[in-house]
Amino acid sequence: MSRYHHGRADVGANAPERAAHVETDAPDAMVDRLLGLVWETFYKGQDGRRWLQDQRPLIQALTWPAVWLNDRGVGMPVADYDAKMREILGTIARHGNRAEIRHVPAYLGDCIRAHFQHHGDEIYEARKHVRNALDLVLLKGRPASPQAADAVPALVAAHAVLATARRAVKTPKSDDLQGSLF
Secondary structure: OEEEEEEEOOOOOHHHHOHHHHOOOOHHHHHHHHHHHHHHHHOOOOOHHHHHHHHHHHHHHHEEEEHHHHHHHOOEEEHHHHHHHHHHHHHHHHHHHHHHHHOHHHHHHHHHHHHHHHHHHHHHHHHHHHHHHHHHHHHOOOOOOOOEEEOOOHHHHHHHHHHHHOOOOOOOOOOOOOOOOO
């Protein structure tokens, strides 16, 4: 159920119309929401320049689990991915020493990787079960029940773009005392 529903009063609390955004929720909207949560957790009340500089590596850190999932051949809907990332960010907010963090994107990336290192088997087994059930349904020739769209391919593509789009290497200045051969 969406917390942001401002619809009609005659639509019940458990009506399917209230959860309609789950099927159409885009991965980029989820990343924006997660960035807002990161801002609230780590950057609120600080200099805005640091926030603007850190957005690219923060998005890389937030999309890293999609690469991990993709490497293992499992997918994850936007709602589950969002819930997993909120769980990790909530754990950091409760137990992390935020005053000692010098570079938030590196710290966040390390925490996400550590979470997947410790809980990766559980995550993989849960997602593999869903994948295998869908494969069996498709092999039997029955139409698959409608599932939420898989967010992993879009997030993997975003992570790849962010990882390769780095600054161009500057050519070193030549020594002014030495002449050019060309």
